Amino acid sequence: MKTNLSSQIKLDRIPKRYYAPDGELELAALTREEKVYTKIFEGSDEGSAYVAHDIAELIHKCKAEHRHCVLALGSGVGTHPVYAELVRMYQAGELSFSNVIVFNIGEYYPLPEGAPGTMSLLKELLLDKVNIDPENIHTPAKMISKEDVYVYCKKYEEEIEACGGIDLVLCEIGTAGNLAFNEPGSQLNSSCRLMLLGSDARHMASSQFNSSENVPRCAITLGISNLMAARRIISVAWGETKANIVKRTIEGEITDLIPSSFLQTHRRAKVVLDLSAAEALTRISRPWLVTSCEWDEKLIRRAIVWLCKVTGKPILKLTDKDYNDNGLSELVALYGSAYNVNIRIFNSLQHTITGWPGGKPNADDTFRPERAKPYPKRVIVFSPHPDDDVISMGGTLKRLAVQKHDVHVAYETSGNIAVGDEDMMRYIMLIDNIAKKFKFDTPELLKESSEIHKFIEQKKDGESDTPDIRFIKTMIRRGEARTACNYIGIKPENVHFLNLPFYETGTIKKGDLTEADIKIVKDLIESVKPHQIFVAGDLADPHGTHKVCLDAVLAAIDEIKDEEWMKDCRIWMYRGAWAEWEIDHIEMAVPLSPEELRQKRNSILKHQSQMESAPFLGDDERLFWQRAEDRNKATADLYASLGLASYEAIEAFVEYHPIR
Structure with missing residues (x-):
């Protein structure tokens, strides 16, 4: 069972000499736009191992000099595989932490006793698994009065100085260019202080606290001046979501709007990336x-x-x-x-442009992205949530149905956590009134309704919904999805709700992908035996669910790719509201007329629970239909600017070839 095939998707063939040249002369030429020493690896596993061994080498060096090694550590997701490798080295007898002193670079504030925080993560990932002396672990206090914060921060800096200063800082470059909890606007001379967290930082921590609303508003953080005073700094960034901020960090101007750009001022700063995070750097792009x-x-x-x-x-x-x-x-x-x-x-x-996404029957398909035969085709569109299909490829979906293909839509998850309580309560009140009017307000129904009302009234921030409430929210999303499919022209019997088990935790944090998830997907594919599969290729999805759903489909395909009928199946990846395929990758572009774009908007609007009140709209103020239209129009405008036909909008696709 292969559960991480999406990470092996290589849209570009990047020659190794671009990111890991053999000679110093070639490296100097390639990196002349870069203002920070940068190491690029093909994947995050290799990069994390490199960083871990760099840290281990420093610990060994300090031990040989009979002194402590003082580390300032962050807890961002990008640092987690580094800690896993350090733990592996310790367990293998390759490394000891007996001479290590650790300073936590930042902690949420205020943080009630028992609440998760950065130190709890550091302990879980590293500190509780190695032989570090507990007295050598330092972290900002969780609960001190605001009046005492300034004095406390000065004492924290004094603790660092008393240990001889920081030998090495390890942290992740944040999505807004933040280092530690230093938000945009932080000055080069900023010291340890209380920092108001921006929406990006709080959003990134939402899975740890079950929702963005539960994330503390502030954090006590080492300032930029504290980080820059360290003898060495290593910053890591993995994945394409970091590509743009990485470019601005490494090649852009130094500005307090991007705190990570201050790395350019440090003589021994190093940024370690995988190819996805490095894709916007000049030598790669x-x-x-x-x-x-x-x-x-x-x-x-x-x-x-x-x-x-x-x-x-x-x-x-x-x-x-x-x-x-x-x-x-x-x-x-x-x-x-x-x-x-x-x-x-x-x-x-x-040749990428076609109005026949399922292939045009009785036509020469030599220069068409899809083959003419067979016609009609059996098609499965996999949608991670019950609206990604229409948001991402609603126009193409409508075309496939109108052109008489046998189209199936498979919703991989229920999407129930994305239904707000207010939305759900509208349905509960509706049920109450209908039950009373038509006299099926049984004692059981009244009791259930009363319990739901009571739970919602007393619900605490971050508290998981009851199974019954999750069921109702699931039914809301199913009803919306069925309505949208009916509007587009998908047969009711061709709408499938897979309810993959990994998603059904009731919280933002999901389970791991297992054989049970993959079997559900595989069974559907084998029952339909499609000629086309459409799957969400949103590798930059900020919630992560799209990536897991993509991995589930790719794993299922991997297990049946040698079946004779699968050899005649093409897999197309679409992208949703978060990003669009770059034009150099697009292999099929489906143009939409103004009327088709309106129909796509209407199909998205059928998902009423995902309009203004949806819990996971993110920081983009546009609604999903607006994001989709802007994205599709931008693709069409780009084609027009290159001298190609001018369309109202275009939906774009990239073909996936199963890994052999």
Whole structure:
């Protein structure tokens, strides 16, 4: 059973010499835009092992010098695999923590006794599993009066000085560029202090506290000046959600709006990344600006799209001079002229566009993204939550149904935790009134209704719903999903609710993907034997559920990929409200007319519980239908700006090839 296949999806073929060159000369050329020493690894496992061994080497060095090794440690998710490797080294007898002193770089405030915090995480992940002296563990106090915070912070700094200062800081680069709990606006000379947390930091901690509302509003944190006073700093970042902030940290200007950019001022700061987090760095995303390239179709397409943006020209108007002036003379030399490159990429992008996402019957499909036969096709659209299908590919879904394909929609999770209590209570009151009117208000129903009313009135922040309330919320989302599918034209018998077990914990924190989840998905695929599978490829999903659902589908496909009928099945990945495929990756682009875009909006609006009052809209003030429309229109505008046909909107897809 392979449960992490999504992490092996490589949309780009990145030559190793771009991120791990052999020679110092080549490294110097590649990194000339980078202002912090940066190490890039193919995956986070390799990067985490590198960081752990770097820390272990420092501990050994300090031991040889007969002194303590003073570490300031963060508890961000990115540091967790580092701690796992340190624990492994300790258990293998390769490392001792007897000479280690640890300072927690920040703690939530106020933090009631028994509430989870950063120190509880550090203990769970590392400190309780190694031989560190408890007296050598220091952390900001959980509960002190606000009047005493300033004096307390000064004493915490004095404790660090009394230990000889910090040898090494390990922390994660936050989504807003925060280091420790230093939010945007933190100054270079900021010291240990009480910090008001921003929405990003509180959102990232929501799974630890069961909801964003339960996350403390403040934290006591070491300031930027405390971190910069350390002899060494290692900051880690994994995954594509960090790519943009990593670029601004490493290649951008130093600014208090991005506290991690202050790493540029430290002589021995190091940033460790995986390829996904590094994807926006110049040497990965625009290698032609810093070195000679190994050109393939995707890289050429990316370069030409970039050149069009730089020059403000459509593809077919680019000249030799445009190429030469912008570091792309290699392409002109390779293909003989700008025109030859232009027409190649223009045709490549033109061939991605199709109004027949299931393939056009009785048509030449040589240059179409989908094959003409068989027709009609059996199609399964896997949707992580009961609205991702219409948010992400509602227009394409409608097209598939109108074009007479046998379309199935499979909702992988109930999405019940995303129904607000107020929304649910509207239905409870409706049931109460209907029951009274039509005289089925039995004692059992009245008792159940009374218990639900009482629970909601007394419900504490972060408290899990009862099984009965979760059932009602599940039914609400099912009803909305069925209504949306009916509007689009999906047969009622083709709507499937899988209720994957990993999701049904009743809290934000979910269980691990297991064989039970994968079997449910596999059984559906085997019963339908589809010619097409559509699956959410939202690797940047901030909630993580999309990634787990993707892993469930890919694991099921992996187990049956050698079946004869599966060899005739194509798997298309769509993206939802969080991000869109970059144009160099798009392999199928389905255009939508203004009327089709309105129909897509209407299908999204059928999910009334996910409108303004939905608990997990995130920090984006736009509603899901607005995000989807803006994203689809932006893709269409990009195609138009390149000189291709002008559409109202476009939904984009990338093909997934099972790993062999």
